[in-house]
Amino acid sequence: MTRPIPDEDFFDPACPSSAMPIRVGEKWGGMVVVLLENGPLRFTELKRPMRAVTSKVLTETLRSLERDGMVTRTAYAEVPPRVEYELTDLGRTLLAPIQACRDWAAANLPALLEARAGWDG
Amino acid sequence: MTRPIPDEDFFDPACPSSAMPIRVGEKWGGMVVVLLENGPLRFTELKRPMRAVTSKVLTETLRSLERDGMVTRTAYAEVPPRVEYELTDLGRTLLAPIQACRDWAAANLPALLEARAGWDG
């Protein structure tokens, strides 16, 4: 009995998981979702824990998540401005795969780094 | 009781999950791991199901996974050449987070695309 080798139809031509709105290991999208897990936050409340992010990149990240229906943006007509970002139900579904990846990193990152150090050096 | 807002130490400065060797939604790395799940495959056996990938990009993807200790490369001194790629134990640990992301896409991709169509349109 020979093991079947995947043929050219093994993957969906428009590979669905390629369309995931955030990438694991992506720099910022996953952080935003995790930060919003316990309720809405303001722009600066998101920005503070994500130390290295610039306003520009955080704005881009949030717009992208908003476009994909993962977060909502609510602006209040106050001065100074107040804007709140909140996870949608759809956005909340991202928590499971994100957690799976965080768990992976917690368990296996040392082994990865060791392999990489050996390869590089 | 006010909800605690994450401060600047919420994330590890060198955010560990940012170092995941493949990215979900990444174009090729995840496919390679999934294809190798049931045993070693040759270069062309990997390339065939990944229709759109070029030799160059597949080589780069495999080198990167090899560097991170996720796959091994075994070349046999034959003509024509034979090279087999195989998942390591470490590489096998990637199957869980990848599956979590494939499950996510299967369940939620339609909702994402709908949100995106509404936003764009």
Next chain:
DNA sequence: GATACCGGTTACTTCAACGGAACCAATGGC
């Protein structure tokens, strides 16, 4: 002699993500 096969390599180009710095409006406080 020409062609096909396998597992690539090399040079060049394109594109998106990311980053730095400057700037903004409206208001409140000193």
Next chain:
DNA sequence: GCCATTGGTTCCGTTGAAGTAACCGGTATC
């Protein structure tokens, strides 16, 4: 009058991932 605050925007540049096309050695087959 001057500065600080909030939530951004704009311009510019860098980087890396990805794609295109051409080419390779060594053998076997036609």
